[in-house]
Amino acid sequence: MGIHHQLCFLASLLLVIHAAPILKPGREKAFAEDYLRKFFYLEDTITSSIARPEAGGREPVYGLSEKLKEMQKFFGLEVTGKLNKETLAVMKKPRCGLPDVRYNSPNVYRFAMPEDEPRWETNELTYRILNYTPDMSRAEVDDSIARALQVWAEVSPLRFTRMNSGTADIMISFATNGEKKTNKLFLTDHGDGMMFDGPLQTLAHAFDPGSGLGGDAHFDDDEFFTFRNNSHNAFVLFLVAAHEFGHSLGLFHSEDPNALMHSLYTFTDPDRSPLSSNDIEGIQLLYGPPNCQNLVWDAVTTFRGETLFFKNGFYWRKSQSNTVIQLPIRSFWLNAPDNVDAAYEDPAQDKLFLFKGTQVWAFNGQNLEPGYPKPLSSFGLPASVTKINAAVHNQNTGKTLLFVGRHYYSYDERENRMDEGDPPRVNIRFPGLTGEVTAAHMTNNNFYLFSGRNLVKFSNSIGLPHLLQNNYFLPC
Numbered sequence: 001m002g003i004h005h006q007l008c009f010l011a012s013l014l015l016v017i018h019a020a021p022i023l024k025p026g027r028e029k030a031f032a033e034d035y036l037r038k039f040f041y042l043e044d045t046i047t048s049s050i051a052r053p054e055a056g057g058r059e060p061v062y063g064l065s066e067k068l069k070e071m072q073k074f075f076g077l078e079v080t081g082k083l084n085k086e087t088l089a090v091m092k093k094p095r096c097g098l099p100d101v102r103y104n105s106p107n108v109y110r111f112a113m114p115e116d117e118p119r120w121e122t123n124e125l126t127y128r129i130l131n132y133t134p135d136m137s138r139a140e141v142d143d144s145i146a147r148a149l150q151v152w153a154e155v156s157p158l159r160f161t162r163m164n165s166g167t168a169d170i171m172i173s174f175a176t177n178g179e180k181k182t183n184k185l186f187l188t189d190h191g192d193g194m195m196f197d198g199p200l201q202t203l204a205h206a207f208d209p210g211s212g213l214g215g216d217a218h219f220d221d222d223e224f225f226t227f228r229n230n231s232h233n234a235f236v237l238f239l240v241a242a243h244e245f246g247h248s249l250g251l252f253h254s255e256d257p258n259a260l261m262h263s264l265y266t267f268t269d270p271d272r273s274p275l276s277s278n279d280i281e282g283i284q285l286l287y288g289p290p291n292c293q294n295l296v297w298d299a300v301t302t303f304r305g306e307t308l309f310f311k312n313g314f315y316w317r318k319s320q321s322n323t324v325i326q327l328p329i330r331s332f333w334l335n336a337p338d339n340v341d342a343a344y345e346d347p348a349q350d351k352l353f354l355f356k357g358t359q360v361w362a363f364n365g366q367n368l369e370p371g372y373p374k375p376l377s378s379f380g381l382p383a384s385v386t387k388i389n390a391a392v393h394n395q396n397t398g399k400t401l402l403f404v405g406r407h408y409y410s411y412d413e414r415e416n417r418m419d420e421g422d423p424p425r426v427n428i429r430f431p432g433l434t435g436e437v438t439a440a441h442m443t444n445n446n447f448y449l450f451s452g453r454n455l456v457k458f459s460n461s462i463g464l465p466h467l468l469q470n471n472y473f474l475p476c
């Protein structure tokens, strides 16, 4: 081992030691029991039988080994029921202060949603920031909190308004279990009976929707919070807050390790929404999708028998239960662009095409086709075309119409070439449609063309244009 490698090794060793609480030999069991008491409702056998005499002794007692198994299952560890190194390592990771399971229940959740669904009765909620951490500027705290709420507003009908006085639904504060950065060691539970634990492990906690403490979020100010840096032992307030506000809105911990509502802190790019499809499905089960009546869609397309609507980084579809759900585009098409200008499906090739700027992506199911993304010129479009507004494929003719401004190009998918001649004006093919086509799809032999908020139906044969409600396909 060279000197350089030795130094690196030493540095990483120091990092590990510094990152987690150091336990004296023999303290591991007590530490683990404490952890399982806090997060998995480990109880002493005696307490358990006193608490629920009605169980008549027939109820299984969830002892240490059972609770370890529950915890190992939740975190995707090997389920041994033994306190091994891997299990201890997870126990030392920074996390939310709320439990991972329902009271004494061995069941964890597929979705971050509790059984009794505590939720706000209104979509118009208020929040108030009661005090500030010294770790960041006030403007940074204000911005982090506002964006953390906006993450949920983007995928639900919820709206958040800030209050500077009085009682808000979500009261936000920073607190410690003593006085931060002083030697005074009197302990305080900051008014809710839930003590913080000093630096690391527990970062924050929040309360289910309700009056009083309900909805409130408390941050452990013995942590070092940052605006956006992923520095060692510092936590991005925006990410911690977005997780806690999930609780404030009624979500529970999810066992999906990719979910924001998983209980461990994970750094993600603070410029992107930290929500996974699991989080979005959870919040939409409680509050439904955002109102889509007045949205101007980026793109609309059929896809294997469904109709998908694209807006910003999301797509909307009807779920199997016929409710409308909204999911990140990249949760299904990992290699897709952030957002799209246009989309169409060619069922004969079983391909979905997504357009963004001067490029086109082709997918078979979730998989990007080899060679993609390709430039628009691969369709034979002139270099002057730098963006497609809308696209629709006609199965009867095998042609794809690509809308650009007030004109459209017609591409023959079977011959792999563009129709010759200048692109015709849209209103020659679709009489009465004077605006630009901004999104389009073809279903049951009808063209459905969106022009901003207007939706017009054209029968493929002959017929007059028919104006429809913008939310004709997605009733939300």
Ligand SMILES: [Zn+2]
Binding pocket: 096, 097, 098, 243, 244, 247, 253, 261, 262, 263
């Ligand atoms: Zn949590």
Ligand SMILES: [Zn+2]
Binding pocket: 189, 190, 192, 194, 205, 218
């Ligand atoms: Zn608290």
